[in-house]
Amino acid sequence: MKHTYCTNCRKETTYTLKKQGIRKVIKDKEYTFLITVAVCNECGEEISLPGLLDLNIKEIDSQYREKENLITIENINRLLKIYDIGKGPLALVLGFGEVTIKRYLDGQVPSLEYSNIMKKALFSPDYFYKKLQENKNKITPASYKKSQEAVNNLQELFVLSDKMRQVIAYLFKELNEVTPLMLQKLLYLIQGTSYALYDHPIFIEHSQAWVHGPVYP
Numbered sequence: 001m002k003h004t005y006c007t008n009c010r011k012e013t014t015y016t017l018k019k020q021g022i023r024k025v026i027k028d029k030e031y032t033f034l035i036t037v038a039v040c041n042e043c044g045e046e047i048s049l050p051g052l053l054d055l056n057i058k059e060i061d062s063q064y065r066e067k068e069n070l071i072t073i074e075n076i077n078r079l080l081k082i083y084d085i086g087k088g089p090l091a092l093v094l095g096f097g098e099v100t101i102k103r104y105l106d107g108q109v110p111s112l113e114y115s116n117i118m119k120k121a122l123f124s125p126d127y128f129y130k131k132l133q134e135n136k137n138k139i140t141p142a143s144y145k146k147s148q149e150a151v152n153n154l155q156e157l158f159v160l161s162d163k164m165r166q167v168i169a170y171l172f173k174e175l176n177e178v179t180p181l182m183l184q185k186l187l188y189l190i191q192g193t194s195y196a197l198y199d200h201p202i203f204i205e206h207s208q209a210w211v212h213g214p215v216y217p
């Protein structure tokens with residue numbers, strides 16, 4: 001049992017953490033967010049716990065981004081890491097103002113347009129590479145060289161098409177465990193379903209007929 005001081009009971013009591021829906025209006029749109037509250041087990045009143053407010057601010061931020069399909073701060077940090085690039089240079093390479101990425105990391109919510117550019121860069125090393133070439137003159141030669149090497153390494157790792165990579169990322173997200181064999185079967189079924197429903201493949205890779213069934217090498 002967790003104890004804390006309840007200002008209503010005026011003594012140490014135990015409390016229970018509960019999820020509570022709250023409504024908020026952001027940019028003229030109403031949203032319901034789930035936050036965590038601590039409730040006193042004796043009087044039933046809400047208790048303020050240290051750290052809970054910060055946690056809920058983060059929760060609301062990430063739920064808002066999810067509802068609006070906006071990139072998370074975590075994924076913006078990933079961009080810096082996988083492309084071995086600083087905040088300023090990344091902003092310039094993507095065609096933003098130099099301090100934009102820094103502001104996003106400090107919590108400013110990006111527009112949908114800029115968010116989509118960052119998401120695309122995260123999903124596709126090819127897209128990032130194109131942007132890097134486009135804007136190479138805006139960053140220092142050292143930054144350019146470092147990031148270019150990181151992209152090249154990634155491109156070697158990811159010989160898959162962007163579409164197949166997205167399908168695999170989705171499967172990993174939805175399923176707890178995916179064995180290599182299961183992944184092969186699922187990709188084959190997904191490709192088949194795409195042909196059946198839309199008359200065209202979802203990804204460009206072709207499967208090969210192996211002894212144990214179709215395989216994407």
Ligand SMILES: [Zn+2]
Nearest residue numbers: 006009040043
């Ligand atoms: Zn109480």
